[in-house]
Amino acid sequence: MVDDAPKRIEIQDRILKENEELAEENKNLYRGHDIKGVFNLIGSPGAGKTSLLESIIPRLEKAGIIEGDIATARDAERVHALSVPVLQINTMGACHLDANMLAQVLPDFPLPEVNYLFIENVGNLVCPTGYDLGEDHKVVVLSLPEGEDKAAKYPAIFRASTLCVLNKLDLEPHCGVDVELLEEDIRDVNPDLDICRVSCESGQGIDELVEKLKQLSRR
């Protein structure tokens, strides 16, 4: 019997190390263009990442969007209506964006035209967490119908993020989720995590979220 476990760990370490080096290069590129804030949006499929972009981008001066999806340009087509620079990355099956994918497309993105860059990661609460893209902040997007227990069950992204957006607040009466309990679980995992309660449907909390994003950005 061949035990190949140590080799697999070595390869994984190398991949992550290479990713970190490229993420640093991406970071230098963002800073070189004086971008105030780069946000990596991470959340399950359907949590409302694209809907959030549709809600917040019109309230921010000079924003840009990089969309990450396994397939299709549907999210890029949706946000195209916002009249800001948009670029779609298709990962062709990969469950997360990595720094190299960003490095490949950044030369084609009009970085000098944006103050705020939003990267919508592939819908997934797990895999994108380990891959730094050179962003300033990870923002975890969680929607109420996903349930109260997600921070306890998927703690890594809640530890790695600066901000948690709790979306679909309008559904609270319908999905039997106790928001206080949900936030308690989040604070157990990461007491320092800022939480913004919002509804893209009703617009509740969106102004406060935009203020928070501005605060997190370099002035």
Ligand SMILES: Nc1nc2c(ncn2[C@@H]2O[C@H](COP(=O)(O)OP(=O)(O)OP(=O)(O)O)[C@@H](O)[C@H]2O)c(=O)[nH]1
């Ligand atoms: N009721 C309600 N529905 C919402 C809200 N925000 C988003 N939705 C709906 O949820 C669905 C998924 O929203 P998206 O914005 O496409 O979610 P996403 O996270 O971008 O999904 P992926 O890109 O596939 O990972 C859509 O039908 C939205 O209209 C909200 O605040 N309340």
Ligand SMILES: [Mg+2]
């Ligand atoms: Mg989306």
